[in-house]
Amino acid sequence: MGVPKVSFNSWSEAFRRPFGAVKTGSSIYFSIKVANIDVIEVDLMIQRDGEQAQVRQMAPSSEKEDMYYVKLTTESPTRLYFYHFRIIYQEDLHERIIYYGKSEDNYGGEGRLVSDLSQIEQYQITCFNKLDPAPDWYVNGVIYHIFIDRFSNGERNHRVLNPKKNTFIYATEEDLPYYIRDKNGDIVRWDFYGGNLSGIINKLHDLKLLGVTILYLSPIFEASSNHKYDTANYRRIDPMFGDRKTFDKLINKARRYGIHIILDGVFNHVGADSIYFNRFGTYGNTGAYKDQSSPYRDWFTFHGDQDHYDCWWNISDLPTVNKEKESYRKFIYDAEDSVVDTWSASGIGGWRLDVADELSDDFIAGIRKSINRHEEKDDHKVLIGEVWEDASNKIAYGKRRHYLEGGMLHGVMNYPFRTLIIELINGKINARQAVRAGLTLKSNYPSDTLFANMNNIGTHDTERILTVLDNDEKKLQLAIWLLMVLPGVPCVYYGDEAGLTGGKDPDNRRFYPWGRENRKIVTIFHEAIQARRTDENLQTGDFYPFSIGALFGCLRLRSTENYTVFLMNPTMDSVDLDINQFIDETCGNLIRGCLQSVLPATKQLNAQAFQILKSNE
Numbered sequence: 001m002g003v004p005k006v007s008f009n010s011w012s013e014a015f016r017r018p019f020g021a022v023k024t025g026s027s028i029y030f031s032i033k034v035a036n037i038d039v040i041e042v043d044l045m046i047q048r049d050g051e052q053a054q055v056r057q058m059a060p061s062s063e064k065e066d067m068y069y070v071k072l073t074t075e076s077p078t079r080l081y082f083y084h085f086r087i088i089y090q091e092d093l094h095e096r097i098i099y100y101g102k103s104e105d106n107y108g109g110e111g112r113l114v115s116d117l118s119q120i121e122q123y124q125i126t127c128f129n130k131l132d133p134a135p136d137w138y139v140n141g142v143i144y145h146i147f148i149d150r151f152s153n154g155e156r157n158h159r160v161l162n163p164k165k166n167t168f169i170y171a172t173e174e175d176l177p178y179y180i181r182d183k184n185g186d187i188v189r190w191d192f193y194g195g196n197l198s199g200i201i202n203k204l205h206d207l208k209l210l211g212v213t214i215l216y217l218s219p220i221f222e223a224s225s226n227h228k229y230d231t232a233n234y235r236r237i238d239p240m241f242g243d244r245k246t247f248d249k250l251i252n253k254a255r256r257y258g259i260h261i262i263l264d265g266v267f268n269h270v271g272a273d274s275i276y277f278n279r280f281g282t283y284g285n286t287g288a289y290k291d292q293s294s295p296y297r298d299w300f301t302f303h304g305d306q307d308h309y310d311c312w313w314n315i316s317d318l319p320t321v322n323k324e325k326e327s328y329r330k331f332i333y334d335a336e337d338s339v340v341d342t343w344s345a346s347g348i349g350g351w352r353l354d355v356a357d358e359l360s361d362d363f364i365a366g367i368r369k370s371i372n373r374h375e376e377k378d379d380h381k382v383l384i385g386e387v388w389e390d391a392s393n394k395i396a397y398g399k400r401r402h403y404l405e406g407g408m409l410h411g412v413m414n415y416p417f418r419t420l421i422i423e424l425i426n427g428k429i430n431a432r433q434a435v436r437a438g439l440t441l442k443s444n445y446p447s448d449t450l451f452a453n454m455n456n457i458g459t460h461d462t463e464r465i466l467t468v469l470d471n472d473e474k475k476l477q478l479a480i481w482l483l484m485v486l487p488g489v490p491c492v493y494y495g496d497e498a499g500l501t502g503g504k505d506p507d508n509r510r511f512y513p514w515g516r517e518n519r520k521i522v523t524i525f526h527e528a529i530q531a532r533r534t535d536e537n538l539q540t541g542d543f544y545p546f547s548i549g550a551l552f553g554c555l556r557l558r559s560t561e562n563y564t565v566f567l568m569n570p571t572m573d574s575v576d577l578d579i580n581q582f583i584d585e586t587c588g589n590l591i592r593g594c595l596q597s598v599l600p601a602t603k604q605l606n607a608q609a610f611q612i613l614k615s616n617e
Helices: 195-202 204-210 244-256 326-332 339-344 361-372 415-425 431-443 445-453 473-485 519-534 538-542 579-586 589-598
Strands: 005-007 027-037 038-048 053-057 067-073 079-091 094-104 109-116 123-124 143-146 167-169 187-192 214-217 219-223 233-235 262-265 306-311 350-353 380-386 411-414 455-456 489-493 544-549 549-560 561-568 574-578 602-604 609-615
Touching: 027 038, 027 079, 038 067, 053 067, 094 489, 187 579, 195 244, 195 306, 195 339, 195 549, 204 519, 214 538, 233 244, 244 262, 244 579, 306 489, 326 339, 326 361, 339 361, 350 361, 361 380, 361 431, 411 415, 415 431, 415 455, 431 549, 473 489, 473 519, 473 561, 473 609, 489 519, 519 538, 538 549, 538 561, 561 589, 561 602, 579 589, 602 609
Parallel strands: 143 214, 143 489, 167 187, 214 262, 262 350, 350 380, 380 411, 411 455, 455 489
Antiparallel strands: 005 027, 027 067, 038 053, 038 079, 079 094, 079 123, 094 109, 219 233, 544 549, 549 561, 561 609, 574 602
């Protein structure tokens, strides 16, 4: 006897099956190999979220030496489970205990032994209530995210519709965005370029040619700002964008092009300058700020006087709404003429919920029920949430979120994949670390969620992808292709395909450079989008990331006869690759077999280059 040798891998069905998230009531089989010590007992320490850990003693295998196993059946209601292993053994006549949990990087897969329980990182099991796939038109599509004021002006001579008071309009569409702030840092003059719904209608043909099938629009409702996340009236389209007639025309013409529209739902807060709050008197003497008898008064929480109230991130311009108030819920989703019902009935494809973590699970479930009321037989709607972290285990305001367990969100904005893409290409992580990050997300998310997540490499809240990649177009090409081949629905931020650059807000919200596009980058986006649109493996094929030395790859597989392999070299050096030399060390049998069928035994992959290979070629 000597140093304990323990083997476990949460991603290998030799140790834990089935892989990944499971439906409540399912059985999970655990195995662990413990060798080189005098074992007294091996235990699975399983903790249902919010409860104390339970001890499940593991039985020695009668068939495999040094293997121990146990079966767990998950229970209702749906919750996460967390687990690690405890190993009790005898050494020099003394009873000793060691523990096995996740590795120090907090990813799944192979873990590590520790002797101090306080150092343990537990593995996760995600349980969901029911299968909840997003509609096919969404899962198989490509999204284009439009910041409306900055995309296209459809008026003759680019006349700006209905300019707002005490704002400024840029002299040309090539001007760089700039905020005018007061001494406290608050914006005192909003800036506008004049993009509108007519402009989007005029560009639908171009978007169709690019390969876009879904438009995700920044908020369309009346508001003081250019971004419209400070809603003034949920029932009125902002006059600078157009009117209901123009909106209906957009919906109808987009449908003729095979394009669905997703609206941005901002239901956590409203604008201080709104019909509901009315701090500045724009709407007369009505509203919660002006009138204590206002029907909207109890939507808001005041502290002592009118000027102290709950607001989002302490931004006084964005008073937070009390989402627990029945009148507000009826107004937003729980009545026939509610906001969600009204606009869902207009023919949109669904909603993206702003700051979903600020909305309770039952509030989101209520929105989903409202949306479902307007589904047609062959045209279901989608609901996506803004979450920046791994949404499977998110805790917000001290509460675990359950919005991916069925009947709430179909998916979330996949910022973790954005981080993976950028850090891999910029050399912040290596290929093996990228694989571990990808597999952890795959194992934590229900498979329906993984395919429905809105993947991005840039949004209105981030720096432009070309700027993040130091204006390196070879790096950008890798990022674009990763966006298209990773599981989830790719979302292109307007202007990225034209080569727009820009730092943090507001610089990332420049006007689209019509007539001045970088045609090389446009072509790269078009080719990558077409690959995604025409390859079912890239849309819904199972996802197996892998690394071979410095190379990162992923296998997208619908069957062992139908698969696509993506292989990329994120480094600055060309790599001479001997498949037979590296394959056994880095890849499982499935990946090894697929690679050997589509790659020669030896080849070279150039620096900052990629290759995409298919089983049928």
